[in-house]
Amino acid sequence: MADISKIALLGTGLMGAPMARRMLGAGLPLTVWNRSPEKAERLAEDGAKVAKTPAEAAAGADVTITMLESGPVVAEVLFTQGAMEAMPAGSTFVDMSSIPPSLARKHAEALAARDIVAVDAPVSGGTEGAEQGSLAIMAGGDANRVLDLLPIFRSMGRVTHVGPTGSGQLAKLANQAIVAVTIGAVAEGLLLAAAGGANSSSVRNAIRGGFAESRILELHGARMIARDFLPGGASRIQLKDLDTVLEEAEALGLELPLVRNVRERFALLCQAGFGETDHSALLMELEQRNRPHRLGNGENKLPDY
Numbered sequence: 001m002a003d004i005s006k007i008a009l010l011g012t013g014l015m016g017a018p019m020a021r022r023m024l025g026a027g028l029p030l031t032v033w034n035r036s037p038e039k040a041e042r043l044a045e046d047g048a049k050v051a052k053t054p055a056e057a058a059a060g061a062d063v064t065i066t067m068l069e070s071g072p073v074v075a076e077v078l079f080t081q082g083a084m085e086a087m088p089a090g091s092t093f094v095d096m097s098s099i100p101p102s103l104a105r106k107h108a109e110a111l112a113a114r115d116i117v118a119v120d121a122p123v124s125g126g127t128e129g130a131e132q133g134s135l136a137i138m139a140g141g142d143a144n145r146v147l148d149l150l151p152i153f154r155s156m157g158r159v160t161h162v163g164p165t166g167s168g169q170l171a172k173l174a175n176q177a178i179v180a181v182t183i184g185a186v187a188e189g190l191l192l193a194a195a196g197g198a199n200s201s202s203v204r205n206a207i208r209g210g211f212a213e214s215r216i217l218e219l220h221g222a223r224m225i226a227r228d229f230l231p232g233g234a235s236r237i238q239l240k241d242l243d244t245v246l247e248e249a250e251a252l253g254l255e256l257p258l259v260r261n262v263r264e265r266f267a268l269l270c271q272a273g274f275g276e277t278d279h280s281a282l283l284m285e286l287e288q289r290n291r292p293h294r295l296g297n298g299e300n301k302l303p304d305y
Contacts, residue, residue, distance in 0.1 A: 005029060007152065008061040010054050010077055011097070012040045014231065015123070016067035018130035019096075019156050021046055026155035033057040055082035063092045063152065070240060071099035078107065089115040092145060094152075096137075098122045098176070098237075100244050101166035102251075104140070108165045117145050120165060122172035124179070125157065126232040128219070133157055138175070140168030173248055176241040180262045180279070182216040187283040190224060195293040201225050220280040228301045229274075229281040236275035239266040276303045 009020050012034040023030050024047045031049040033056070034040035040050050051057035054077045058064045064087055068074050074097050078084045087093065093111050095104060095118070108118035119141035129135040135157030139146045146153075146161045153159035162171045189212070193203040204221045207213070223229065242263040249256045262282075269275075269285040277284075287294045 004062045004152075006031060006061045006063075008033070008051070008057040008064040009067065010034075010057060010064065010083060011067035011069075012043060013067070013069075014127055014234075015130050017043065018127060019067060019123075019135075020048060022130070022133045022155045023152065024048055026151070028152060028155060031057045031061065053081065055086040058083045058086040060088060061091060062088075063094060063149065065094045065152075066097055068097045069237070070097070071103040073097075074099055074107070075103070079110070084111060084114065084116070087111075087114070087116050091116055092149065093118045094149065095120050096123055098172050098241055098244075099169060101169040101173070101248060104169045105166045108141070117142060118165065119145055119149065120168035121146075121153070121159070122168055123157065124172065124175045126219075128232060129157060136160075136175075138162050138168045138171035140170070141165050170248070173241065173245045176238065177245050177256065177259045179216065180238055180242055180266065180282075181258045182214055183220055183279055183282050184262045184265065184286075186214075186217050186221050187224060187280075187286045190221060190295055191283070191286055191290065191293060194295050195290070200295050220278075223278060223280040224283045224295055226301075227296060227298045229277040229284070230301055230303055231276060231278045233279050234275065235266055235277050235279045235281055236270050238279040239263065239270055239275070242266060274302075 007028055007030050009030060009032045012020055012032050020032055020043050031051050032040045032043050033051045033054050044050050066074050074095060093116050104120040111118045119139055121137050121139040123135040123137050125135040133156055137153050137157050137159040139159050139161045140163055143161050162168060190200045194200040245259055265285050269282060274281055
């Protein structure tokens with residue numbers, strides 16, 4: 001790997017902040033920027049330099065990383081707020097946001113015209129994975145450039161090169177489809193057990209290790225039983241990703257009925273005012289359909305609005 005004297009991270013929210021701390025903990029030289037300055041400033045005590053603008057952060061950076069909410073936000077930061085113009089020729093741009101594959105390819109083309117190599121590398125694992133450095137990182141783009149970036153990626157988790165530009169975003173869409181459908185399945189299974197008189201917590205423990213085992217059953221099943229819907233992954237972001245899944249499927253001539261069904265349920269959850277809840281709160285939409293049945297008698301833990 002070439003010597004890296006400066007890494008810029010644009011976006012230090014729920015995911016970006018713990019990712020930044022993992023890089024700083026690995027001794028990597030990091031400059032951060034965030035739209036809400038106070039979120040970036042908190043990282044100064046961890047050793048990060050704080051920039052006032054995306055362009056200031058990207059200026060002179062060997063690697064510029066974005067961890068932003070959506071494709072339009074990435075485009076705004078790159079092209080309107082001057083990050084691309086500030087990036088040096090020969091540097092690398094790594095987009096760890098979740099955006100449409102077509103947009104990742106479009107961004108890569110624009111950057112290539114300025115001799116900047118783009119890698120799309122979205123992640124899975126939520127805030128817990130970001131904090132623990134156990135994220136699954138799906139990288140699309142030049143394989144050799146991905147190898148060059150291994151010290152950065154390894155500070156945050158496990159990286160897999162999955163193909164050419166845009167492939168990382170395709171892998172993330174596959175991930176989000178599986179996550180959403182599995183959240184729905186876990187909610188339905190646990191509510192079925194509770195409605196029939198079984199202890200839902202004991203049922204979850206009983207089926208773990210069998211064919212139903214998954215990280216969703218482990219983590220989100222526990223959230224559902226505890227009714228802890230403080231966000232790790234926000235429901236509105238899950239909905240945004242499912243919309244992208246269906247747009248990509250339509251472009252490829254595919255029909256994905258399970259994704260379409262669970263997308264409509266997340267839309268109802270968000271329309272009811274719960275877009276900021278963790279995506280495990282899909283349970284609440286299911287319970288609304290099946291009143292008075294619910295998991296447990298505890299109060300819902302919800303984000304402040």
